[in-house]
Structures are given as C-alpha cells and as structure tokens.
Amino acid sequence: xxxxxxxxxxxxxxxxxxxxxxxxxxxxxxxxxxxxxxxxxxxxxxxxxxxxxxxxxxxxxxxxxxxxxxxxxxxxxxxxxxxxxxxxxxxxxxxxxxxxxxxxxxxxxxxxxxxxxxxxxxxxxxxxxxxxxxxxxxxxxxxxxxxxxxxxxxxxxxxxxxxxxxxxxxxxxxxxxxxxxxxxxxxxxxxxxxxxxxxxxxxxxxxxxxxxxxxxxxxxxxxxxxxxxxxxxxxxxxxxxxxxxxxxxxxxxxxxxxxxxxxxxxxxxxxxxxxxxxxxxxxxxxxxxxxxxxxxxxxxxxxxxxxxxxxxxxxxxxxxxxxxxxxxxxxxxxxxxxxxxxxxxxx
Amino acid sequence: xxxxxxxxxxxxxxxxxxxxxxxxxxxxxxxxxxxxxxxxxxxxxxxxxxxxxxxxxxxxxxxxxxxxxxxxxxxxxxxxxxxxxxxxxxxxxxxxxxxxxxxxxxxxxxxxxxxxxxxxxxxxxxxxxxxxxxxxxxxxxxxxxxxxxxxxxxxxxxxxxxxxxxxxxxxxxxxxxxxxxxxxxxxxxxxxxxxxxxxxxxxxxxxxxxxxxxxxxxxxxxxxxxxxxxxxxxxxxxxxxxxxxxxxxxxxxxxxxxxxxxxxxxxxxxxxxxxxxxxxxxxxxxxxxxxxxxxxxxxxxxxxxxxxxxxxxxxxxxxxxxxxxxxxxxxxxxxxxxxxxxxxxxx
DNA sequence: CTGTTAGCGCTTTCAA
DNA sequence: TTGAAAGCGCTAACAG
Numbered sequence: 001x002x003x004x005x006x007x008x009x010x011x012x013x014x015x016x017x018x019x020x021x022x023x024x025x026x027x028x029x030x031x032x033x034x035x036x037x038x039x040x041x042x043x044x045x046x047x048x049x050x051x052x053x054x055x056x057x058x059x060x061x062x063x064x065x066x067x068x069x070x071x072x073x074x075x076x077x078x079x080x081x082x083x084x085x086x087x088x089x090x091x092x093x094x095x096x097x098x099x100x101x102x103x104x105x106x107x108x109x110x111x112x113x114x115x116x117x118x119x120x121x122x123x124x125x126x127x128x129x130x131x132x133x134x135x136x137x138x139x140x141x142x143x144x145x146x147x148x149x150x151x152x153x154x155x156x157x158x159x160x161x162x163x164x165x166x167x168x169x170x171x172x173x174x175x176x177x178x179x180x181x182x183x184x185x186x187x188x189x190x191x192x193x194x195x196x197x198x199x200x201x202x203x204x205x206x207x208x209x210x211x212x213x214x215x216x217x218x219x220x221x222x223x224x225x226x227x228x229x230x231x232x233x234x235x236x237x238x239x240x241x242x243x244x245x246x247x248x249x250x251x252x253x254x255x256x257x258x259x260x261x262x263x264x265x266x267x268x269x270x271x272x273x274x275x276x277x278x279x280x281x282x283x284x285x286x287x288x289x290x291x292x293x294x295x296x297x298x299x300x301x302x303x304x305x306x307x308x309x310x311x312x313x314x315x316x317x318x319x320x321x322x323x324x325x326x327x328x329x330x331x332x333x334x335x336x337x338x339x340x341x342x343x344x345x346x347x
Numbered sequence: 348x349x350x351x352x353x354x355x356x357x358x359x360x361x362x363x364x365x366x367x368x369x370x371x372x373x374x375x376x377x378x379x380x381x382x383x384x385x386x387x388x389x390x391x392x393x394x395x396x397x398x399x400x401x402x403x404x405x406x407x408x409x410x411x412x413x414x415x416x417x418x419x420x421x422x423x424x425x426x427x428x429x430x431x432x433x434x435x436x437x438x439x440x441x442x443x444x445x446x447x448x449x450x451x452x453x454x455x456x457x458x459x460x461x462x463x464x465x466x467x468x469x470x471x472x473x474x475x476x477x478x479x480x481x482x483x484x485x486x487x488x489x490x491x492x493x494x495x496x497x498x499x500x501x502x503x504x505x506x507x508x509x510x511x512x513x514x515x516x517x518x519x520x521x522x523x524x525x526x527x528x529x530x531x532x533x534x535x536x537x538x539x540x541x542x543x544x545x546x547x548x549x550x551x552x553x554x555x556x557x558x559x560x561x562x563x564x565x566x567x568x569x570x571x572x573x574x575x576x577x578x579x580x581x582x583x584x585x586x587x588x589x590x591x592x593x594x595x596x597x598x599x600x601x602x603x604x605x606x607x608x609x610x611x612x613x614x615x616x617x618x619x620x621x622x623x624x625x626x627x628x629x630x631x632x633x634x635x636x637x638x639x640x641x642x643x644x645x646x647x648x649x650x651x652x653x654x655x656x657x658x659x660x661x662x663x664x665x666x667x668x669x670x671x672x673x674x675x676x677x678x679x680x681x682x683x684x685x686x687x688x689x690x691x692x693x694x
Numbered sequence: 695c696t697g698t699t700a701g702c703g704c705t706t707t708c709a710a
Numbered sequence: 711t712t713g714a715a716a717g718c719g720c721t722a723a724c725a726g
Contacts (some may be wrong), residue, residue, distance in 0.1 A: 019496055021719060032697045037721055049695060064494075066476040071719035073704045079417070080477065081459075089574075090446050095437045102436065102462045110477050112428075113460040115449045119573035130427070130457050131416040149366050231635065262639050287580065288437075292609050294641025365701060379713045385707055396711060418703035470719045 015064040028171065029059040036060075040067055062065040073131070082315060083112035083127045084308075086138040091229065091259060092287040094138065095302050097155065098211045100308025101136060104316065109133070124148065134315045136308075139199050151318040153311045159200035165318055167329040168201070169312035171284075174300035174333030175208025178254070178282060181298070181337060183216040186344035187252040189243050193234070193264065194226040202256050205284045205300075209254060223248060227260060234263025241269055251279060251344040258285035258299060265293050265340070276342030296338035306331055367410040376406040383407075387414055420478070429662060430459035430474045431655075433485040438576065438606060439634040440651050441485065448483060449656025452663065456480070471495065481662045483655075486546050498665040500658045503649075506547035512665055514658035514676040515548070518631075521647035521680030522555025524631060525601070528645070528684060530563040532561060533691035534599040534627065538592050540581070540611065541573040541622065542603040546688050552631045552647075556601060570595060581610025586617055598691040599628060605632035612640050612687070623689030628686060633683045643685035653678055 005088070017189045022040070026033040031052060039056040048056075059065075073079050084101055086094045098113065105111055124144055127135055134151040145152045145164070154166035164237050192209070195202045213220045223245065227234045234255075245253075255261040261283035268275055275281050275295055283290070286299035310329045317323070369387070373380040378399060385391045386403040396401075406412070431448055433441045443459065452458055461474050471491055474482055481498040491605040492499045492511070501513035529537070539556070542549045560567045566591050570592065574581045581602075592600075615622055622628050622642055630637070633646035657676045663680035664671045 022721095024721080033720080034697060034699095034722085035695090038696095041721085045697065052695080066472075067721095068421070068719050069476070069478040070417050070426070071702090072721075073417035074719080075417070075721045077702080083457075088446075089436075089437070089449065090442045091588055092437070092439065092442075095439075095442050097462065099435075099462075100435045102460070107473060110430075110474075111460050113445065113449070113458050115446075126454060127457075129413040129416070231639070242700085260638075266639055289609075289636055289639075292578070292613055292636075293639060369705095370703080380704080381706080381713060381715095382711090385712095388705085394711070399711080414705095415703050417703075418718090421703080422705045463726085554720085 019068075020065045022065070022067065025056065025059050025063055025065045028063065029056045031056060036065075037067075040065070077197065079131050079133050080108060081110040081112055081132045082134045082136065082319075083132045084112050084136045084138070085114045085123060085127060085140070087115065088229075089113065089115060092270060092289055093258065093285050093302075096287060096304035097138065097308035100310075101312040103305075104309045104312035109316070133319045136311055136315055137200035139197075139201075143195075143213075144191050149305070151315060153315040153318065155307060155311050156201045158204050165314060165327040167314060167331065168306055169205045169302050169333050170330045171201075171208045171300070172304070174284070174335055175205065176212040178298075179209055179212025179216055181335060181341065182252055182254070182280070182282070183213060184219070185252075185280065185341060188220045188221045188262070189249045189251050190220065190223055191250045191253045192222050193253060193255040193259070193260055194224060195227050196228050205256050218220065221251060227263070229257050229259050231259055231263040231266065233322040234260045235267040235270070238264050238267025239300050242268065242271055242273065246279075247268075251346075252341070253279060253281050255281075255283040258283050258290050258297065259288050261297055261299070261340075262288070262293060265297070269294070275340050277347060280341040280344070282341050290336070291338065293340070295340045298341040299336050300337045301334045301336045303331060366415075367412045369414065370413070372406050372410055372412050375410065376403045378403060383412075384414075386419035387412070389413070426478050426480050427455060428457045428459055428479045428657070429481045429483065430461050430477075430479045431483045431485070432461045432474060432487070434462065434471060435576075436460065436462060439636060440605065440649075441630050443634060443651035444485065444655035447652040447657075449655075450652075450660040451656045451659035454626075456496065456663070458592045480666045483658055483662055486544075486548070491542050498618065498662060500662040500665065502654060502658050503548045504546070504604070505551050511607060512661060512674040514654055514661060514678065516649050516654065516680050517677045518548070518551045518555045518647070518649075518680050521631070521649070521682055522552065523559040525645075525647050526556055526563055528601055528682060528688065529601070529627070529629065530560060532599075532627065532688060535564060535567045536598050537567065537569045537596045538600045539569050539571055540602040540607055541571060542607070543573050543575050549582025552603050570597060574610070576604050576606050578606055578610040578613065581607045582614040582617070583610050585614025589615065589618055589620065593626075598628060598693075599688070602626050602628075602630040605630050605634050605637050605644065608644055608646070608687075609640060613643070616641070622687050625692060627688040627691070629688050637683070638685065640687070642687045645685045645688040648681045648683045650678060 001137050022036045025036045035048055036056055038048055039053055112132055128148045128150055136153050138155045141159055150284055154160045154164055156168050158168045160166050173176040227237050253264055261281055264281055282298040284300045286301040290297040290299050314329055369380040369383045372383045382395055385395055386400055391400050459479055475495045475497055483500050485502045501507045501511055503515050505515045509515050541553055574584050600611055608628055611628055629645040631647045633648040637644040637646050661676055
C-alpha cells in the first residue's frame with residue numbers, strides 16, 4: 001500500500017483567518033510548501049513525482065487553496081491587473097473601449113476602472129501607486145506619465161510623443177469621406193460643434209473634415225461652436241442658438257462626438273426642425289445607439305471596441321517585455337452613411 | 348546646529364528596481380523604517396517628535412515614496428479595492444451602476460470591473476481569489492457566494508436570501524403605474540417581451556405589471572415572448588414576429604429592459620409600423636437614451652446610478668465592520684411617461 | 695525528486 | 711521618542 005492510497009489527513013480548511021494557506025496544504029499532503037508552490041503554479045512537470053503531484057492537487061482542490069495574491073505579488077512583482085483611466089464610463093464610446101479591453105485581457109488579468117476628474121496627474125499617480133502592471137490612458141497629456149514605473153499605453157491620442165506606446169484612429173479617411181459626402185450633397189455652410197476638452201483627437205477630427213471640405217469645395221464656410229460632451233448641455237445649446245445658425249444659412253451640423261449629436265437631434269426635435277429636411281446632422285464615433293436615433297445618424301465610424309482590444313493587447317505585450325510589432329497601433333476610420341444627412345436646402 | 352539644519356543626505360531615488368522603498372526614506376532621513384511607516388501612515392502624532400516627523404515627510408516628498416501596496420496588503424489584509432461583477436459593461440444600465448459605484452468609493456478605494464460570462468461561479472471565485480475587500484454582484488444566484496471570505500452585496504436581486512446584504516428596486520410602484528397607464532389607454536391585448544436570463548428582477552418586473560393589469564382590467568390578455576438583452580436580436584425578432592402579434596390584436600408591447608425596447612422600436616421602424624399610432628411600446632429601466640428614441644420611450648424608471656451608489660456604500664460599511672442601518676436597501680421605482688405609448692387602436 | 699532557506703517591503707508589537 | 715525584530719504568505723535559488 002503506497003502513500004497515495006492512504007487517506008489524506010483532514011486539516012481544517014476553515015481556519016479562523018479564512019482561506020487555507022500553502023502551509024495547510026503542505027501539512028495535509030505531507031510535503032513542503034515549496035512543493036505546494038510548484039504544483040499550484042503548474043511548474044511541477046519533471047520536478048515533482050506524479051504521485052506527489054496528484055496528492056497535492058487533491059488537497060488543493062479539497063481545501064480550495066488559492067495563493068494569496070498579495071504575497072505572490074510581493075515576491076514576483078506582478079499584480080495581474082491593469083487599469084483603464086477614462087473620464088466617463090457612462091459615455092457609450094468609453095464603455096465600448098472597456099468592453100474591448102475586457103476581451104483582450106482574458107481571465108488572467110483583472111481590469112481596474114479609474115474615472116479621472118478634471119485633473120489627470122493625481123489620478124495617474126494614484127493608480128500607479130495602487131499597484132497595477134500597466135495603465136491604459138484615454139487622453140490626458142503625455143507629459144504626466146514619465147517616471148510612473150509602469151508601462152502606459154495612450155488611447156486615441158494622435159499627437160502623443162512619438163516615443164510613447166499608443167493606439168489611435170487614423171481620422172483621415174473618415175474625415176475625408178464625411179467631407180466628400182457633405183460637399184456632394186451641396187452643403188456649403190456648416191456648423192462644427194467641437195468638444196470643449198482640448199484633446200488632440202478632437203483637433204484632428206475637426207481639421208480632417210475642414211481640410212477635406214476646403215479641398216472639395218473651397219467656398220465652404222464653417223461656423224465654429226463648442227459644447228461639453230453631454231446630451232443635455234448640447235440640447236439646450238441647440239435650442240438657444242439654432243435660430244441664429246439658421247439665419248446664418250447653416251445647412252448641416254457636424255459634431256465632434258455622437259453624444260453631442262444626440263443632443264443636437266433632441267434639441268432640433270424640440271424645436272420642430274426636421275432632419276435632414278431642414279438641416280443635416282453628422283458626427284464622429286458611430287456608437288451602436290447612433291442607428292437608433294430619429295433619424296439614424298450619419299457618422300464617421302471609430303471602432304472603439306477594437307481600440308480597447310488593440311491597446312490592451314499592446315499593453316500586455318509591453319508588460320511581458322515582448323516587443324511584438326509596433327508600439328504604435330493605428331486603426332482606420334470609415335463612414336457610416338445613415339439618414340440624418342441629405343441634400344442641402346436653400347431657403 | 349541641530350540635526351534638522353543639516354542637509355538631507357541624497358539617496359538615489361531611482362534605484363534600479365524602480366520606486367523608492369521605506370528603507371531608502373529611512374536612510375535619507377536617518378531614522379528607522381518603523382518611523383517611516385509611522386509617519387507615512389499618519390500615525391506619528393505623539394509618537395514621533397515634530398522634528399523627525401518633518402524631516403521624514405520632506406524625504407518622502409522628495410523621493411516620491413509610496414508604500415508598496417502588495418507589501419502593505421500582506422500585513423494588513425486590506426486591498427483597498429472592491430469589484431463589480433456584471434455581465435455587459437456596454438449595457439447603459441450597467442454603466443450607470445458603475446458610475447454610481449465610482450462616486451461612492453472615492454479615491455481611497457479602487458474599482459475592479461469584472462465581466463462575467465454565462466457561468467457565474469468561476470468568476471466570483473476568481474475575483475475573490477484575486478484579492479478584493481468586497482464584491483458587488485449584479486445578479487448571479489446567491490448560493491455561490493458562501494465561503495468566499497469577503498463581504499458581498501447583491502444588486503437588483505429582490506429574491507436573494509433574506510440574510511444577504513443587498514440593494515434592489517421596489518418594482519411595485521413602477522409596475523402598478525405602468526399597468527394603470529396602459530389600462531387607462533385602453534390596452535387589453537399586450538405582448539410582454541421578457542429577458543431570457545432567469546433572474547428574479549425580471550420575474551418581478553413581469554409579475555408586478557401583470558398583477559396590476561389583472562386588477563385594473565381583468566379581461567386583459569398578455570402574450571409572452573422573450574429575447575436576449577441585445578438590440579439587434581430583438582430587432583430581428585420583431586421583424587419576424589410582428590405580423591403574427593398584429594393578427595393576434597396586440598396593441599402594446601412591453602419589454603423587460605430598455606435595450607430590448609430599443610430593438611423593438613428599431614424593428615417596428617424597419618417595418619414601417621408607427622408608434623404609438625399602430626402599437627404602443629414601453630419598458631423597464633429608463634436609461635438616459637430612452638428620451639432620445641423615436642418616439643421617446645415610456646418606461647418604468649429604475650435609478651441605476653443610485654443603485655450603484657447605495658450598494659457600494661453598503662459594501663464599504665460592511666468591509667469596515669460598521670453596521671450602519673439596514674443590510675437591505677430598497678430603492679423605489681416610478682414611471683416616466685413619454686410618447687411611445689398612446690391610446691389602444693382597434694382595427 | 696524534494697526540502698531548506700532566504701528574502702519580497704511593509705506594519706506592528708515590544709524594548710530601550 | 712525611537713529602533714530592533716518578528717512575521718504577513720509566498721516564490722525561487724540552492725542543496726541534498
């Protein structure tokens with residue numbers, strides 16, 4: 001009768017403290033805790049006999065043993081956790097990014113969701129101090145990330161320092177497509193509703209559209225405006241200001257984000273203005289909900305889920321020290337033509 | 348000349364490893380690491396002289412010292428982190444919950460976002476094993492939480508075991524209000540589009556509506572249907588099945604969630620069916636987007652942000668061992684009447 | 695193949 | 711008022 005056949009000594013799994021520790025498993029399996037560690041981490045192949053391995057595994061199962069992550073982190077230096085620093089999780093564009101990140105990290109790594117305030121620095125530092133293996137940053141200025149001690153990947157920040165790992169959208173195709181679409185419909189008097197946040201992506205969205213427009217129809221006049229990325233704020237703005245824009249002969253409104261376009265559509269509906277009958281509306285982002293507005297929204301498609309997935313994959317590679325491909329991932333944009341845009345109307 | 352006046356010895360802040368450790372601070376300030384710990388944790392009052400304290404604080408600032416969280420966790424047992432286990436972060440209802448949680452936890456605690464798969468148990472165990480101080484669970488069966496070793500608060504699970512800490516909506520008022528609204532508009536033939544997930548909240552949503560209806564208009568007939576909580580799936584279902592429902596004389600469709608109602612609205616629009624002209628539509632949740640659909644959606648209002656905030660506050664209290672008020676928080680529901688519901692039409 | 699040993703960086707008694 | 715020392719639970723060299 002070998003050791004394997006003997007009943008495994010029962011050791012109280014529920015010690016006062018709570019979970020079982022490696023020492024408990026070791027005692028129950030009559031091995032050293034080093035062996036337990038080897039088996040628990042799947043490093044037993046060729047180093048521990050099959051018998052011992054089986055016995056330890058059984059006890060681990062029985063006791064529900066899981067290595068204390070804090071203790072493991074202390075020695076390995078790894079946290080098995082990355083953070084996503086974003087400004088507003090209720091923004092569907094951000095939710096989509098988060099979903100992409102979730103898909104990329106799998107089950108081995110956890111995702112910390114950090115909502116930033118207006119100021120970015122303290123949050124970044126706090127997250128780094130909390131202890132994560134890497135950080136995905138949606139937007140803040142790149143200057144703050146130096147000396148954080150962990151890899152950082154910047155999201156949707158086309159103007160970030162060349163040397164910084166990042167994933168962003170190539171806004172050129174989408175911007176040009178939208179310009180062509182609008183110019184083709186005869187729009188020569190536009191209103192561009194920018195975001196108030198001074199982010200590079202918004203500058204790019206604007207300039208790509210304007211450049212395209214001035215190339216295709218140099219006589220186009222674009223009135224600038226701006227608002228927060230908030231449905232209600234934008235809605236109020238439109239209700240207040242549409243009469244003026246109308247007098248100016250605006251035939252199309254383009255917004256920097258879908259959320260703002262939602263507000264524009266709502267404000268216009270409040271006013272009884274028909275879209276695209278009296279004015280066309282288009283935007284950047286094209287989140288799923290953009291198909292459901294009345295009318296469905298024409299928008300430059302920015303695949304946010306893909307951005308999340310790509311950036312997280314890059315970050316994971318950086319963390320592992322793998323240098324797979326480029327540290328800069330560019331994701332193409334396109335145009336989703338729906339029915340919120342139509343021929344320019346002249347009154 | 349006292350020790351305080353002497354220049355603080357320069358110790359390389361950027362050691363090969365990365366961040367400064369307590370030992371670096373101790374060496375630079377010429378104190379023991381025990382003293383550094385005391386000062387860093389604000390426990391120096393009365394135990395360390397003002398002079399020493401000031402000197403240590405200065406060095407901490409200089410070196411940018413932050414205690415290693417893994418090391419601290421190992422000894423304190425606290426992780427300063429809670430997890431939110433939910434199924435789909437792109438669902439706006441979940442995003443709202445997450446926003447509420449974020450608001451509640453403040454800066455001292457971090458939020459782990461865990462997306463569950465179809466199976467709940469492994470995820471819960473994995474999160475607990477990862478090391479968090481507590482878990483917010485959106486939905487799964489309560490049986491799986493026993494012996495996790497950390498406090499768990501159940502969200503929106505009205506039928507959870509009495510003894511379990513939880514926060515949920517009282518669906519009675521909203522359900523009754525919707526029943527009254529619909530009955531008052533003359534609807535006697537309804538389609539109820541339930542969710543496929545077998546969750547208590549969905550059973551409650553349905554029964555509260557049906558109970559109200561049978562009380563106010565006992566002759567009401569309700570046809571049951573179900574779909575996943577996904578816009579496109581629901582949209583297809585409606586496109587396929589509306590003709591049959593129409594033949595059955597259905598004058599109103601009520602869905603278990605906003606997301607499903609979005610799909611219904613889209614499907615109906617595809618079919619050219621006017622809402623509420625030919626059929627009324629209503630749902631449960633009332634997320635912000637519900638105001639933006641065409642037409643704006645009548646919905647039972649379930650304050651998700653508040654649910655997130657309340658449940659997180661409860662969890663934090665549980666973690667701290669504070670027993671403030673009840674372990675069961677009930678949040679009232681109401682009805683947002685918008686224009687997707689109108690008088691029942693008889694053909 | 696298995697066990698012994700030396701820390702990872704920190705908090706916390708307990709002495710001095 | 712300060713410091714020495716004992717771990718927290720684990721991993722990873724290194725012996726045997």
